[in-house]
Amino acid sequence: MRRLLAATTLLVAVAGAGCSGDDGPDAQQTISPSISTEVDTGSASQTARPAPPPADDACYRLTYRQALAPTSARKSVACRDSHTAQTYAVGRLDTVVDGHLLAVDSEHVQAQVAQTCPRRFAAYVGGSTDQRRLSLLRAVWFTPTVAQSDQGADWFRCDVIALDGDERLAPLTGRLEGVLDTGAGRRRWALCGTAEPGTKDFERVLCSAGSARWTALSAVGLAGLGPSYPGEKRVSRAGQAPCESAGRAVADDTLSFEWSYEYPTREQWQNGQTYGVCWAPA
Numbered sequence: 271m272r273r274l275l276a277a278t279t280l281l282v283a284v285a286g287a288g289c290s291g292d293d294g295p296d297a298q299q300t301i302s303p304s305i306s307t308e309v310d311t312g313s314a315s316q317t318a319r320p321a322p323p324p325a326d327d328a329c330y331r332l333t334y335r336q337a338l339a340p341t342s343a344r345k346s347v348a349c350r351d352s353h354t355a356q357t358y359a360v361g362r363l364d365t366v367v368d369g370h371l372l373a374v375d376s377e378h379v380q381a382q383v384a385q386t387c388p389r390r391f392a393a394y395v396g397g398s399t400d401q402r403r404l405s406l407l408r409a410v411w412f413t414p415t416v417a418q419s420d421q422g423a424d425w426f427r428c429d430v431i432a433l434d435g436d437e438r439l440a441p442l443t444g445r446l447e448g449v450l451d452t453g454a455g456r457r458r459w460a461l462c463g464t465a466e467p468g469t470k471d472f473e474r475v476l477c478s479a480g481s482a483r484w485t486a487l488s489a490v491g492l493a494g495l496g497p498s499y500p501g502e503k504r505v506s507r508a509g510q511a512p513c514e515s516a517g518r519a520v521a522d523d524t525l526s527f528e529w530s531y532e533y534p535t536r537e538q539w540q541n542g543q544t545y546g547v548c549w550a551p552a
Contacts, residue, residue: 320422321414326360329353330429334437337429340375342412354439355410356446358394359428361386363413374419387411387428395430397450403489403545405450405459406433406440406476432459434476461486467530467549477552484530485552487516492534493544505533505546513548520550 329349336344337355347353365372365379372379391409392402408431414423434440449455462482465471475482490509492500499505509531517529530549 320424321418323360323362323423323425324357324412324427326357328357329442330355330357332429332431332439334439337410337431337439340380340413341415342427352441354441355429355431356442357427357429358447359387359390361426361428363424363426365419365424374413374416374423380413383411383413383426383428386426390428391430394447395450396448397456400489401450401456403547404461404486405456406461406474407431407446407450407459408433432476433474434479435473440476461547462552463549466528466551467532467547482552484549485520487520487548487550488512490531490533490546490548491544492546495544499536499539502533502536505539506531509533509546509548513546516548517550 328346332355387409410429412427432440460477462477463484464473464481513531521527533546534543
């Protein structure tokens, strides 16, 4: 039997204050550190008309970098036209703590969105936790700019995107609400790789891409190892048996087959990514 172990970076969260992830406590996103700041509630700018909240179900043509940004000035496009982001939730920020108005870019305010959007994402796209982890659909979110917030804007916006490559977004097609509750939807947005994980040619792509060579088989939950990063040896050891079994289950020859296991780094664990991924050749 040929066994393969790859310890590589697992791209799940798109870092930044407007960042991506999948489902709440299992994949908390990195929030740019900032300090909660009190601002003057009697600002003269209160007389200005606040920026209106974005429309729910609106579609946008965003680049990868624009999806990483904490704010967005892009205008919506018709959802029948080519687009890479779709709004699935709009809500209001709670910017007052103990009678003090906090800045929109404060850690406290940004944390609200970082918790709410992944939770609503899970309910929106459907599927189980593992099914969301094995797809390339992700959540990103945006808040008003500081200037817009000073004028009274208090909304946040949650969008769904699909990763396709290290720094690319895939066009969104079809109905996305409940899409991972269906076999066809899970296949449409499934996670694959262009090469063996850990090699220089490896890149995450949709399984429907012609460049797909390896398939993500299953996710290995590691949260039971403790709240702190257990160390590379423990997280690498924990996934070897389940990934070998997953590889054997899809192999033509159960005595000689390839499989691979990706486990989270310390930084990824601290950002909430407490699971690994099992791979096999497509």
